[in-house]
Amino acid sequence: MVLYTSPRGVAIRRAQAESIRDRIERLTADLKELKAFLPIEFSPGRKQRLREFLTSELNSLHDLPFELYEQDAKVDYLLVKNYLERELRGLELEAQQDEKSTPLLPFATTLVDLCEARALVIPMHPKETAQKLFESQAAMVSVIEKVKAKSDDVAVSKTAAFRAANHISSLRVHLKEWFRFYTGYDPTFDWWVAHPYGVIDQSLQDLAAIIKEILVEIKPGNDDAIVGQPIGRQGLLLELRAEMIPYTPEEIISIGERQFVWCINEMKKASRSMGYKDDWKKALEEVKNDFVEPGQQTRLVRDLVYEAVSFVEDHDLVTVPDIAKDSWQMFMMSPERQKVNPFFLGGDCIIVSYPTDAMDHEAKMMSLRGNNIHFSRATVFHEMIPGHHLQMYMNARHKPYRRVFDTPFWIEGWSLYWEFLLWNDERWIKTPQNRIGMLWWRLHRCARIIFSVNFHLGRMSPKECIDLLVEDVGHERATAEGEVRRSLNGDYSPLYQAGYMLGALQIFALRGEMVDAQGMPEKEFHDRFLKGNRMPIEMVRALMQDQPLSPKFESSWRFYPL
Missing domain, CATH: 1.10.3200 (Hypothetical protein af0941)
Incomplete structure (x- = not known):
């Protein structure tokens, strides 16, 4: 006798045989294998093979019993669905761009x-x-x-x-x-x-x-030229959809401009405290010239890391495991790499950007001024603990399969969010010079939204992006060139630079809903955020608030009023 099994029953058995987590891990490995096997990115054959694979995986999701999953698995389902759709849209966009070449x-x-x-x-x-x-x-x-x-x-x-x-x-x-x-x-x-x-x-x-x-009009030997590849308004809309940001590119620019005005107003307040009236650029000059002597930057960075760890632990703001606290390392950045990364970087380790004896005098002074004491104080929090170093430590140990859902709104937003908290927290002692340093970074992130989105809309050239950073933010020209080169050279997603400020605003808004409105302990909020691993912030919100979800979920959270 043959027992009949309904299509629904087959789907349930399939879901039981392969969990959503298993599916994500398998899919990630399969995709990595295919891309390694067909490594020529503009190959039509590669695109076709990837398109077939992604379409097959996406179609198979439709048969799964979504409503039977627990909330974590429902979020995973939506994350993998969004990931597959984004990869497919990316293939089509690449094909359109390649056609022009x-x-x-x-x-x-x-x-x-x-x-x-x-x-x-x-x-x-x-x-x-x-x-x-x-x-x-x-x-x-x-x-x-x-x-x-x-x-x-x-x-x-x-x-x-x-x-x-x-x-x-x-x-x-x-x-x-x-x-x-x-x-x-x-x-x-x-x-x-x-x-x-x-x-x-x-x-x-x-x-x-x-x-x-x-x-392209790049002179021979001019390897530092900045060209970039704008993706246009339609491309930006697709990227925003994938990041679950229900705003238009024009609205994103408006958010950046509003935050920019706020920063300037706060800059003027700090400038008055320093005796410069409303001339905040003069106050900024004093701050930029307050740097340690050559050879002493590593000691400064080390002490700032210790200060940051002590603060979050003393005030019970986030869990810092002993290994995460003790195992970080420091390295120096090469002069060549500083052309792209003029400020120091963090994550698994901290990479210090500072002048070397091989640089000419102008380059040395720009690097010293760009990595002054007050800029560095905010940056260490961003790059190490509770920022990227703690993030990466937790990512490797809690739901690591979600790292494939990498997004700057989660990665960079988290680190900038802590700069927001420290600004508001009176327990974090801040001189007017410290405030100028913190505000400069915040202003810098607002400018990143403005110039990067406008560039991809075709409204600003790389030179105009550099001029904005120099004239309106107070960058050294060398650091401005490095920032724009880093933003537009294709190594970062089109919304990466916008992700800092927008992600921080999202997390700060979610904190308001969970900590301020519902009374969730601050440490629990931060620990839950980190242990959930990488994903669009709206999915973090869905998890924390146990929101009803469906397979046809569409982003709708307006986290910033316009």
Whole structure:
């Protein structure tokens, strides 16, 4: 006798066989495996394979018995659903951006196919391969000539040209790996392929350089040039949806501008206390010139870490495990890296940005002023404990599978949130100079919203972003250039810089609902936040408030009144 099992029953059994946590861990590993197997990011084959995988995983979620899950599992379901949808939207956006670069890449498909055939262990025929390389070389020479002549055939935007140049450089690396796989093992391969490969390797290098020089207008040797790749309003709306932020890009800018005005007003109050009336920029100059002597910054940072740990423990604000408190390390940042990260960084360790003897006098003074005592005092809280170091410690030990749901609103928002708390907490002793230092960072985060979102909307150029930081925030020009380079060079998500202030505002609003309104102990609030691991803040809110959830959940929390 065959027992009938309803589709619902099958779904329940499937859910029992693989928990949502198991599914997330498997999906994460599968996705990592696929991306490693097909590493050429602009490959159509890679995009298609990822699209099929993500779509299949997303469709399979629809069969699961959502209403039978406990709240934590419901949140995990929504997190993985949001993650899959975001990855799919990202693929489509990348495809649209790559399409704009195709006039500069008529040879790319052939070379990508060669690399991927190697990964798939498809037999390689040296004579045919040599012919493909020869034809690709001819196509490349044609592109080089058109670029030099500024032909209409290669008339693309600077952004598309910069993207094409990066793809060419990446393709050159992958093709080199392909060549090394075969050379020396197959005598006929070297006989046929070695020479055309050498020619095409050089042409790839030349083409990338020519595109940057002529179409992107980056002079040779100017590796510090800032270009960036704006994603447009539609791209920003998709990113906001993925971050569960129910605001438009224009509203996000408005939040940044309102917070900016608040900071300026508070700057003037501190400036008056220092005897500079409303001229807060003069007060800022005094603060920036209050730095320790060369060689003493490491001692200052160490003492500030101890001060921060003592404060949160003495006032029972958050749990600080002994290993997290005792095992942090300090390293120095190279002059080259300081071009991108002009201030010190934190997390697993703290990386101190400070002048070296190899820098010229101007660079030394900018670094000293940019890492003064009062800026550093706020930064240590942000970077170490209770900020990123404690975050990462807890992330590794509580629901670590959620780290795949990485978001700057949770990561950076948490650290800036503590700067909010310290500003309000009279137990944290603050001189007017300390207040200027704290306010400068807050003003800086407001400016990050304004310039990064406007850049992606196409309203501000990189130079205008730098000028905003120098003229309206009081940055040293070198640190402003580093900040903009870091923000726009593509290593960070488009909303990363906005995530600091917006995430902090979200967490502060949630604290108001839980601690101030409902009486949750402050330490419990902070511990629960950290132990929940990474996710959009609205999902943290849903967990803490045990809110009703459905598979069709849409973000609606207006955490900041406009």
